[in-house]
Amino acid sequence: MVVKVTDFVGHYGGDWRRVKEEVNGINRMGEDDNVATARVHVVVSDRAVRNIGVEAFLLCRNLVKVMAPFVEEVGKGTFRAASNIRHVTLSPIIVVHPGGFVLCYSLEVLAVSVGFELDTGDRWGTVYWNNPTAGITKFAKWRNQMEDKKE
Numbered sequence: 001m002v003v004k005v006t007d008f009v010g011h012y013g014g015d016w017r018r019v020k021e022e023v024n025g026i027n028r029m030g031e032d033d034n035v036a037t038a039r040v041h042v043v044v045s046d047r048a049v050r051n052i053g054v055e056a057f058l059l060c061r062n063l064v065k066v067m068a069p070f071v072e073e074v075g076k077g078t079f080r081a082a083s084n085i086r087h088v089t090l091s092p093i094i095v096v097h098p099g100g101f102v103l104c105y106s107l108e109v110l111a112v113s114v115g116f117e118l119d120t121g122d123r124w125g126t127v128y129w130n131n132p133t134a135g136i137t138k139f140a141k142w143r144n145q146m147e148d149k150k151e
Contacts, residue, residue, distance in 0.1 A: 001026055001038050001039065001040050001041070002040070002041045002042075002043060003019065003022055003023055003040055003041070003042045003043070004043050004045065005019060005042065005043065005044040005045065005046055005049065006045050006046055007046060008044070008046045008048065008049045009048070016052060016053045016056030016057070017056070019042065019056070019057075020056060020057050020058075020060050023040045023042060023057075023060055023062050023063055024060055024061060024062050024063075026038040026040055026062055027062075033059070033061065034059075034061060035061065036061040036062050036084050037061075037062060038062045039062070039064045039084075040062045040063055040064060040065075041064065041065040041066070041067065042063065042065070042066045042067070042068075043067045043068075044066070044067070044068035044069075044070070044071060045070075046070075047070050049068070049070060049071060050070065050071060050072050050073060051071060051072065051073035051074070051075060052068065052071055052073070052074055052075060052078050053075045053078065054075035054076050054077060054078065054097075055075070055076070055077045055078065055080060056075065056078050056079075057078060057079050057082045057085075058077060058078075058079075058080050058081060058082070059080070059081045059082065060079075060082045060085075061082070061083065061084055062084070063079075063082050063084060063085050064084050064085060064086050064087070064106075065085070065086060065087045065088070066079075066085065066087075066088045066089065067089045068088075068089065068090055068091075069089060069090070069091060070091055071090050071091055071094075072090075072091045072093050072094055072095065073094070073095045073096075073097070074090070074094070074095070074096045074097060074100040074101075075097050075100065076097040076098055076099055076100065077097075077099045077100065077102070078097075078100050078101075079100060079101050079104055079107075080099055080100075080101075080102050080103055080104075081102075081103040081104070082104055083103065083104065083105050083106060084106050085104050085106060085107055086106050086107060086108050086109070087107075087108060087109045087111070088101075088107070088109070088110050088111070089110075089111040090110070090111070
């Protein structure tokens with residue numbers, strides 16, 4: 001199932017909670033909200049959408065993939081505990097606020113530009129939370145080093 005966000009303000013009133021409600025409501029017939037009832041891909045093709053707000057997809061169980069190539073900012077706790085999300089594609093110019101992907105146990109890939117993917121296998125301490133911020137930081141450092149070599 002795919003949820004297409006083509007007119008974020010017009011269709012959702014600029015409210016990420018409404019997108020989350022649509023995603024989590026698919027195939028739900030009274031089941032506990034902690035149970036996934038569908039595998040949903042969210043495609044944000046609205047070029048005006050530059051950020052995904054604070055806790056926008058908090059505890060969103062049906063979300064498995066997000067493609068938002070124009071989004072340049074992920075708010076604090078945006079995908080926190082969205083435990084089934086596996087793949088996220090964002091703009092190559094990205095800012096991820098603290099906890100943006102914390103407790104996303106299934107997250108395998110953050111794609112930040114066409115043809116480049118980040119492995120999010122880094123871990124925090126002994127609790128084994130995925131730490132995509134470490135992967136993004138390593139990529140940014142690598143990119144800066146490559147730019148320095150061009151000169």
